[in-house]
Amino acid sequence: MIESAPTATAQLDWIVSASTRSPLPDQEIRDHLASGLLDASSGADGFNAALMRIGRLVVGEIVAARPDFVQAAVHGDTGNYLVTVRTNTAGLIEEVRLTTDVPPPASWAEIDTQLARLGRRVSFAAAEIEPDDHCRIVHGLNPDTLRPIGSAFKLYVLGALARAVAEGRVGWDERLAIRDDWKSLPSGTMQNRPAGATASLAEYAELMISISDNTATDHLIHQLGRDAVERQLRLFGHRQPDTNTPFLTTKAFFQLKGNSDTTCAQRYLALSPHDRVAALEQLEYRPLPDLQETWPEPKHIDQIEWFAAPTDICHAFAGLAQFDQPEIGHALSQKDEGLNLDTRQFPTVWYKGGSEPGVVTLHYLARTTDDRTLATSLMVSDPHTTLDTLSVTLAGQSVIRGAFHLLAHAR
Known part of the structure; x- marks a missing residue:
């Protein structure tokens, strides 16, 4: 007798049961998660x-x-949540999302109160992207202040790819082969593919954005050229693009932060910007560090990272939308990380976030049924203390959910 694949409801029941028994054996988790x-x-x-x-x-x-x-709706030791579970054709869990099950803030004053609870280093912007692609900031907290943004830098890599397509230098269907020397560490899955296997540039872009695939990202940076991504920062109107020069690949990032040689980062920071380019090329040539897990405390988040302000992210979203290439919207709309905006009011939602110890950022674009384009960007960082990513994300999404509703009703 052939057993049917577990339903999403059965997998939800497993998650609830697992929450009372953690930590679970590795094999049990692998039996349930894609x-x-x-x-x-x-x-x-x-x-x-x-x-x-x-x-x-x-x-x-x-x-x-x-x-x-x-x-x-679920009740937990840490609060009440709306949990969403999706399974694949084999019945394995491919997505779990938690959303705080509380009413979003109903005024900008309430949003400011919630932002203040997130820490001292918070930047936020709620904006409308007007027909001329201008980002009109409706409400903000330090919206022009530069912060580390984690994997949100991949918006600029996506922009450089879209520009190369628009200029006829590459095509979305063009195939690119996996190279062992361009592989990085997770997040992502592309590092598990054998060298020589090919994928379209559209698939690289989708994985880079939807699951923040680092190997896909580095392949695109190498294929397009580091200078093309640095150029895109300027073309998207980044106010301080030189803070991202030379532009880091994720492999170089892991070499600098996960290297057993603790002086590696200090030696890099002592170099001039010109000499850092050669240093990065050497780091990218070396084997990946044997990193079993991320570093537990923040490491050089204000020196070795990717940087932008909320207004810069809004301009990046505006620039991406201007390309009017379906592959961009497809990549950015695969996941919303549990924001759960009402699709009857917001039929299109784009998302990219980023995090590392001490850094949590959340960035969204949403289009309304009356054809308005809205954007929010939240950046939280602490150079000394590791943030609780889940707590910051849930609290931040409450702010963002409220901000989109306020933006939708503002004129």
Whole structure:
């Protein structure tokens, strides 16, 4: 007798049960999670850590369900949530999203109060992208202040690719072969593919954005050229593009921050910008560090990172939208990280975030049914203390959800 694949509801039941038993054995987690989600969670250890942060869960009400999708209200030790679970054709969990199940802030004053709770180093902007692609900031907190942005830098790589397509230098269907020397560490799955295997540039872009695939990102940077990405910062109107010069690949980033030689980063920072280019090329040639997990505390987040202000991110979204290439919207709309805006009011939502110890950033574009384009950008960082990524993300999404509703009703 052939057993049917587990339904999303059955997998939700497993997650609830698992929340009372964590940490779970590695094999049990692998029996329930699809490989993409496992990699995005930083492996079984990362999934266990997330379960332990959330605490015990109890299902309150099933909001919507079908075989491959379930959404339910759950109560937990750390709060009330709306949880969404999606499964693949094999019944494995390919997506789990948590959203704080509380009313979003209903005024800009309430948003400011919630932002103040996130820490001292917070930048935020809520904007409307006007027909001339100008970002009109409706409300902000330090909206022009430069912050580390983590993987949100991949918006600029996507922009450089879109420009190369627009200029006829490459095509979205063009195939690019995997190279071992261009592979990076997770997040992502492309590092697991054999050298010589090919994928279209559209697939590289989708993986770079949707699951923040670092190997896909580095292949695009090498293929397009570091100078093309640095040029895109300026073309998108970044106010301080030189803070990202020379532009880091993720492999160089891991070499600098995950290297067993703790003086590596200090030697790099002592170099002139010109000499740093050669240093990065040497780092990118070396084998990847044996990094079992990320560093536990913030490391040089104000010196070795990618940097932008919320207004810069809004300009990047505006620039990406201006290309009017379907592949861009496809890549950016695959996941919303649990924002759960009402699709009847916001039929299109783009998302890219970024994080490392001490850094959490969330960036969204949403189009309304009356054809307005809105954008929000939230950046939180602390150079001395590791942030609770889940808590900051849930609190930040509450702010962002409220901001989009306020923007939609503002004129």
